[in-house]
Amino acid sequence: MYNFKHIILMPKQRDISIDIVKFLAVFLIINSHADIMYLKYSALATGGAIGDALFLFCSGYTLFWRGTNRFDNWYKKRISRIYPSVFACLFLVILVGYLPVNKLNIYKILGGEFIIAIMIYYVLLYFVQKYCIQHFSWVVTTVVIITLIAYCFFPYKVETGSKGIYGITTLFRWIPFFCMMLMGAWIGLKVKGGILMVKTKWTDAAMLVLCLTVFYGIQFMSKKNTSIAPWQILTLPFFAGIVYYFWKCCNAEVLKRLYSTRMGRNAIMLTGGLCLESNLIQFYLFTERLNWLFPLNLLIGTAYILFMAYVCRCLARIFSQTFRTEDYQWRKVFEI
Numbered sequence: 001m002y003n004f005k006h007i008i009l010m011p012k013q014r015d016i017s018i019d020i021v022k023f024l025a026v027f028l029i030i031n032s033h034a035d036i037m038y039l040k041y042s043a044l045a046t047g048g049a050i051g052d053a054l055f056l057f058c059s060g061y062t063l064f065w066r067g068t069n070r071f072d073n074w075y076k077k078r079i080s081r082i083y084p085s086v087f088a089c090l091f092l093v094i095l096v097g098y099l100p101v102n103k104l105n106i107y108k109i110l111g112g113e114f115i116i117a118i119m120i121y122y123v124l125l126y127f128v129q130k131y132c133i134q135h136f137s138w139v140v141t142t143v144v145i146i147t148l149i150a151y152c153f154f155p156y157k158v159e160t161g162s163k164g165i166y167g168i169t170t171l172f173r174w175i176p177f178f179c180m181m182l183m184g185a186w187i188g189l190k191v192k193g194g195i196l197m198v199k200t201k202w203t204d205a206a207m208l209v210l211c212l213t214v215f216y217g218i219q220f221m222s223k224k225n226t227s228i229a230p231w232q233i234l235t236l237p238f239f240a241g242i243v244y245y246f247w248k249c250c251n252a253e254v255l256k257r258l259y260s261t262r263m264g265r266n267a268i269m270l271t272g273g274l275c276l277e278s279n280l281i282q283f284y285l286f287t288e289r290l291n292w293l294f295p296l297n298l299l300i301g302t303a304y305i306l307f308m309a310y311v312c313r314c315l316a317r318i319f320s321q322t323f324r325t326e327d328y329q330w331r332k333v334f335e336i
Helices: 016-032 039-044 048-061 071-095 112-131 133-152 174-192 202-224 226-249 253-260 262-272 275-284 296-322 330-334
Strands: none
Touching: 016 048, 016 226, 016 253, 016 262, 016 275, 016 296, 048 112, 048 174, 048 226, 048 275, 071 112, 071 275, 071 296, 112 133, 112 174, 112 275, 133 174, 133 226, 174 226, 202 226, 253 262, 275 296, 296 330
16 A cells, blocks of 8 residues: 655646546536437437446545645635536526526536535545545445445346436445545545556557447347346446546547647647536527537537536636725636
8 A cells, every 4th residue: 555645746737638638528428418319319318327427536636635624714715616617607607597596406506416416425535635645545435335236225226228327316426436536536646646657558458348248238238138237237337448448549649639720729739618608508508499500410419518617617617706905807707
């Protein structure tokens, strides 16, 4: 077991692979919710579970880079990162008429199920870093045991929708999803401490394909034969493998060369930087009105979601700066 308490972390540097992971996660998440835009090909609206897991992995990746201070101050930073975007999104969709004011409720104000889960994860991860970092294997073992016990009593084991047990109707997914954020925090700490040296190999791509095949294969067979559905729990190790090897593949030199170009860097940083906002606002923007343009409607819809997410992020930055004593920094409001 590595003694992480004695690791001297280097000054913070931008991790290109995380920018690339978030860039790709944005499109996976948007695609998974675009069912009504796919006409009779709605089965192609998938990838949401993977996109959400990648987002959580990235959220945890830099979380352990700095030591813990008082919990209230530490948690305040998490709130100040997440909730300006939540409030900006609500303000924007109400302003343009996508959400009637009388439909606003505490659930939406808190950011919905995904944001609520993330804020709970932050609490758990704070105590993991502060008290359990030297016994991380026990933390993982505990989460795995809780996952298996919860699944034994979970009433939706036979769900066979396109999203399987990770679908929008199942609360079970928030237990294994915590493992994805935990994995991101652990790997990020090992990379930053120089313990894990990342070099992409062709075997990483092969393992990613294998994990994807098993992950979707079991879900596909469950739809064909519901007696197999309870065995979807076996996809969890492969689910974790997808996230891990996806991140490793995003360290590939070919992607880093793309990132090194001005156009590539701007596209990746801008889109990846909208991962949170696009997740928040997309549900209000999907429409059937352009389905006659299929499949062009998917490109138009995605571009519109990203544009509105950018507007949302700018509003969030204005909101954040309004409650500080410093002058407005308008360049930071609009920067990539």
